Amino acid sequence: MRRPLVEEFVELGATVQHLDTLHAALDRFWAAIALVPPGEGNGTDPAGVGATARHQVSIAVAEVGANIADHGHPTGAAAGTMRLRLRLYRNRIEVIFTDRGLAYVEQPRDATAVADDPLDLPERGRGMVLARIALDELHYRRTASGTNHWRLVKRLPG
Amino acid sequence: MELTVEAGPGGVAVVRMTGRLDLLTASAAKQRLAETVTAGSPRLVVDLAEVAFVDSSGLGALIGGLKAARLGGGDLRIARPAEQARVILGLTTLDRVLKVYASVEEAVAAYAD
Numbered sequence: 001m002r003r004p005l006v007e008e009f010v011e012l013g014a015t016v017q018h019l020d021t022l023h024a025a026l027d028r029f030w031a032a033i034a035l036v037p038p039g040e041g042n043g044t045d046p047a048g049v050g051a052t053a054r055h056q057v058s059i060a061v062a063e064v065g066a067n068i069a070d071h072g073h074p075t076g077a078a079a080g081t082m083r084l085r086l087r088l089y090r091n092r093i094e095v096i097f098t099d100r101g102l103a104y105v106e107q108p109r110d111a112t113a114v115a116d117d118p119l120d121l122p123e124r125g126r127g128m129v130l131a132r133i134a135l136d137e138l139h140y141r142r143t144a145s146g147t148n149h150w151r152l153v154k155r156l157p158g
Numbered sequence: 159m160e161l162t163v164e165a166g167p168g169g170v171a172v173v174r175m176t177g178r179l180d181l182l183t184a185s186a187a188k189q190r191l192a193e194t195v196t197a198g199s200p201r202l203v204v205d206l207a208e209v210a211f212v213d214s215s216g217l218g219a220l221i222g223g224l225k226a227a228r229l230g231g232g233d234l235r236i237a238r239p240a241e242q243a244r245v246i247l248g249l250t251t252l253d254r255v256l257k258v259y260a261s262v263e264e265a266v267a268a269y270a271d
Binding site for chain 2: 016017019023051052055056058059062063066069070118119121122123124126127130133134
């Protein structure tokens with residue numbers, strides 16, 4: 001596999017209070033991508049990453065990170081950490097999360113449906129559905145040793 | 159996140175938020191929106207110009223505010239969403255129920271229609 005054009009790595013506490021660290025890592029990642037010479041990327045934007053793709057990846061990363069903190073490490077559980085690796089390749093952005101919290105349990109309902117009556121709209125349960133919509137691929141697996149492994153992929157045009 | 163509520167023309171409450179509207183701040187924001195309705199201002203305009211990031215919990219707070227406003231006989235309208243907020247409203251199709259305006263003045267004036 002080719003080396004990534006840009007890579008950012010951070011380990012942060014798996015709590016809601018540490019999500020600032022996640023956003024700071026995203027900011028550094030986008031700032032580094034903006035410095036990639038146009039010839040290194042694959043489009044007119046720096047490295048071929050448009051604003052919409054950037055926002056979609058940020059939204060998905062924030063949702064998966066919030067899910068790991070909120071559901072994977074509930075209050076009362078031993079304080080844990082999550083590792084986040086952000087990579088830009090020529091044709092995609094790839095994000096890897098790993099943590100050793102509780103296993104992810106997919107919620108069956110589709111909370112993105114817009115009800116006819118706004119009073120029927122759900123206020124919660126949209127996060128992981130939203131992450132899937134924002135991405136091209138979202139993979140989850142739990143290893144035999146109890147590590148949660150998330151892989152998020154956003155393909156880039158070109 | 160900071161949140162201020164100003165009395166606008168025609169009894170419309172203009173809610174200005176600054177920072178991130180996310181899992182960490184959504185609960186407080188939802189509560190302030192509900193309190194504003196309870197205090198007698200069910201017609202809300204939420205100015206998102208200074209909100210750099212909205213996540214699904216932040217959307218939940220806006221929906222909670224919308225429900226409170228509707229039950230109080232009013233509405234919740236969005237003014238000046240930044241690019242990221244427009245993207246997340248579009249992805250969730252919530253821009254169908256949360257009306258978006260280019261300026262606070264337009265959003266306030268639309269209540270008179």
